[in-house]
Amino acid sequence: MDSNLKLSKLMAISVLLVLLRLRSWANAKPEVPCFFIFGDSFSDNGNNNDLKTLAKVDYPPYGNDFPLGPTGRFTNGRNLQDFIVELLGFKNYIPSFSEVKETGKNILRGVNYASGSAGILDETGKYNGARIPLTQQIIQNHKIIIQDITKGMQNDLPAAKKLLNKCIYSIQVGSNDYINNYFIPKFYDTSRRYSLSAFTDLLIQQLSNQIKVLYDNSARKFAVYGLPPIGCTPNAISLYGTTNGSPCVDKLNQAAVIFNEKLTPLIYQLNNNLTHAKFTYLNPSGSPIDPAEIVKNGTCCKTGGGAGELCIRNSKPCSNPKKHIFWDGVHLTEDQMQVMANNAYSCSSPVCANPFNLHKLAML
Numbered sequence: 582m583d584s585n586l587k588l589s590k591l592m593a594i595s596v597l598l599v600l601l602r603l604r605s606w607a608n609a610k611p612e613v614p615c616f617f618i619f620g621d622s623f624s625d626n627g628n629n630n631d632l633k634t635l636a637k638v639d640y641p642p643y644g645n646d647f648p649l650g651p652t653g654r655f656t657n658g659r660n661l662q663d664f665i666v667e668l669l670g671f672k673n674y675i676p677s678f679s680e681v682k683e684t685g686k687n688i689l690r691g692v693n694y695a696s697g698s699a700g701i702l703d704e705t706g707k708y709n710g711a712r713i714p715l716t717q718q719i720i721q722n723h724k725i726i727i728q729d730i731t732k733g734m735q736n737d738l739p740a741a742k743k744l745l746n747k748c749i750y751s752i753q754v755g756s757n758d759y760i761n762n763y764f765i766p767k768f769y770d771t772s773r774r775y776s777l778s779a780f781t782d783l784l785i786q787q788l789s790n791q792i793k794v795l796y797d798n799s800a801r802k803f804a805v806y807g808l809p810p811i812g813c814t815p816n817a818i819s820l821y822g823t824t825n826g827s828p829c830v831d832k833l834n835q836a837a838v839i840f841n842e843k844l845t846p847l848i849y850q851l852n853n854n855l856t857h858a859k860f861t862y863l864n865p866s867g868s869p870i871d872p873a874e875i876v877k878n879g880t881c882c883k884t885g886g887g888a889g890e891l892c893i894r895n896s897k898p899c900s901n902p903k904k905h906i907f908w909d910g911v912h913l914t915e916d917q918m919q920v921m922a923n924n925a926y927s928c929s930s931p932v933c934a935n936p937f938n939l940h941k942l943a944m945l
Contacts, residue, residue, distance in 0.1 A: 611670035612943035613749050613802070615691040618675055619718045620753035620806075622697035622912060624662045627653030627677040629697045634710030635887045636698035642882050642898040646915055653677070655697060655891075656908045657881065657898065658915030662693065662751065664922030669749075669943060678713075678722050689733070691748060692726050694718035700757040701784045701791070708768040709761065709888055715754050719791050727798055745799035749943060752792070753806040758784055759836045760811055777836055785843045789851070796855055802942055803851075804925070807844055807864035808837035815880050816890040816910030845935065852936070859945050862935045865924035881905040881914060 618624050622636065629637040630653045637653065644651035646658035654660045659667075663674050675693045676686045696713035698706030703714045713722070731741040763771045763780055771780055792803060811817060812824075812833030824831035841864060848862040881899040882892035890910035892898070899905060902914045913921070928934040937945075 609670055611672075611690075612940070613669060613747055614744060615689060615748035616666060616669060616671065616675055616751065617691045617723065617748055617800075618662050618693040618695055618751045618753075619715060619723075620662075620695035620751070621699045621757055622655040622695075623756075623918075624660060624693065624695035624751070624753050625653060625655060625677075625697045626660060626662070626674065626693050626695070628679045628693070628695060628713060629653060629711075631679060632696075632711035632713075634698065634712055635891075636706065636709045636712060638697070638887075638891060640894045642892055642896060645898055646902065655912040656915055656918055657902050659918060660915075661753070661918045661921055661925075662695070664919050665751070665926060665939060668922060668926040669939070678718075678726070681726070688726055688729055689744070692723075694722050695753070698757055698761060699754065700762060701754055701787050702758055702762060704769070705758045705762040708765070715752075715788075715791055719794050723795070724798065742799045746801045748800070749802045749804055749939070750795055750800045751804045751806075752788075755784060755788070755806075755808050755840055756811050756837075759808075759833065759840075760817065763836070764833065778839060781836070781839045781843050784840065785847055788844075789847055792851065792860075793855075796858055801858045802945065803858065803860045804863055804939055804942060805844065805848060805860065806925075807841040807862060809864075809866035810834045811837050814890075814911050815907055816884070819889075819910065848935070859942060861937050861939075861942050863925045863933065863939070865921040865928060865933050878904075878906050880907045880909055882909055884910045 630639045638655050639651050639653050641651055643657070644654060647654065666675055671690060675691045678692050678694045680686055681688055681692055694713065696718065698709045698712040699714050699718070700706055701715050703716055705714065706712045727741070727745070730744070731738060734740050762769050766772050775783065792805070810829065812830035817830045817833055821830045821833070823829060845862050848860045851858070851860045881902045883896045884890060885893045892909045902908065903916050905914050906917050908914045924933050926939045928938050
């Protein structure tokens with residue numbers, strides 16, 4: 582056979598295979614029909630934009646590497662939940678609750694309720710201005726969406742419940758209850774009223790109650806996040822200084838450790854008591870990064886915005902965010918967000934996903 586003819590046939594086969602893969606991808610369904618997101622600035626994709634608060638980032642250089650520019654995501658590009666949504670197979674990002682209210686965007690794939698500066702406790706972050714606490718995200722905003730979903734399904738309540746049973750409910754929150762509450766005695770008296778352990782017990786109990794509200798409203802698949810080393814952020818080190826030769830702020834990191842140690846038994850308890858639901862604990866920040874490297878690395882943008890931890894409006898960021906762990910004084914660069922998302926989705930170690938990762942949770 583003529584070599585040119587052979588080459589033409591091989592090229593045609595290659596093109597056909599590519600087209601088949603593209604067709605398969607286009608027709609593929611996400612691993613779950615819907616995804617609901619609750620949390621703080623690591624997950625917020627615009628809910629704070631219209632609030633009177635220091636905790637909003639609807640300005641450059643935020644969104645510097647995002648196709649739509651500044652959208653309210655607290656990083657240079659996609660955030661943690663954006664990457665997870667991609668990994669789960671969704672073709673579009675989950676819309677923010679504020680966007681849904683304004684545009685009437687499709688809610689059957691899920692809604693993002695997360696709010697920068699929000700906490701488990703209603704008063705957390707209040708000194709920064711308005712924010713949407715976890716209680717409001719769940720009891721008020723999510724219930725509005727459930728009602729709208731039910732109406733959109735011709736008020737077929739069993740069908741709406743069946744849909745909601747299949748969704749994943751992501752809850753990523755808790756850092757602000759320490760850094761924007763317990764460790765700011767100038768504005769809050771919680772550190773005078775509670776020991777660190779007792780305060781954490783309060784948070785875990787409140788979180789348990791909030792999760793049960795979601796369960797009572799047909800949620801059955803829960804991904805609940807632990808806390809990262811909050812004492813290693815550039816902002817924390819700037820505010821408190823390092824501890825006894827440690828490169829980070831030990832008291833903040835200890836708070837995160839205690840929270841995670843108390844959260845894990847809650848997940849087991851919920852799995853045992855609410856047998857119709859599946860709960861998993863995720864702590865995907867554990868890529869092995871030397872804390873000293875975090876400190877040395879610095880931030881990509883010049884900080885001083887917000888309450889001091891955010892990028893200065895319209896400032897010029899670093900030329901290569903990939904070389905940085907932190908975008909601003911608290912939040913990670915897009916690349917680090919992607920590392921966290923990959924760990925949450927596919928990690929096989931109980932250190933970062935216990936009893937299962939997001940992919941396995943979706944398959945249940």
